[in-house]
Amino acid sequence: MKYCLTPKSSRNVARWQAEAFSSKQMASQETYVAQSGIIPYRNKGKDLEVLLITSVGSGRWILPKGHIEDGMSPRESATKEALEEAGVNGTVSTKKIGDYTYSKKEKKNGPIYKVDIYAMHVNFELEIWPEEGERRRKWMPIQEAIKSVNEKGLRSVIRHFSELMGK
Secondary structure, X not given: OOOOOOOOOHHHHXXXXXXXXXXXXXXXXXXXXXXXXXXXXXXXXXXXXEEEEEOOOOOOEEOOEEEOOOOOOHHHHHHHHHHHHHOEEEEEOOOOOEEEEEEOOOOOOOOEEEEEXXXXXXXXXXXXXXXXXXXXXXXXXXXXXXXXEOOHHHHHHHHHHHHHOOO
């Protein structure tokens, strides 16, 4: 099966590439695991900062995300993950700002995960939070956050968010 993408703007190329990758993977595995996540952000003077957390297993920088809980919308579930994993709460966008796919390298032939991402303007940060002992969190200028993330799809979503915010 061939995939031909004809983007009308270069801004959407990464998104379309991720969708094509996802489509190819779904064609071979016929399924993906739905997740949702949050880009927690704040304005620090004229700068836009993003809060990244470390993954439990590898310690790499990621966004708060997780499986969509039964009885919750992706947005509600993402908000819950931000509180549990990063200890933050705030105003969450009503629509997703993007998505990306990934697989866990340690699980060959494992599932493909598709993560819908929402933006959260943080207005509350807990000193102690449920996963504090398992993760680190760090506020970073958005360009540093883009460079700190290993996953290409996630980098693209953060870069897209930076463009949306005019940074």
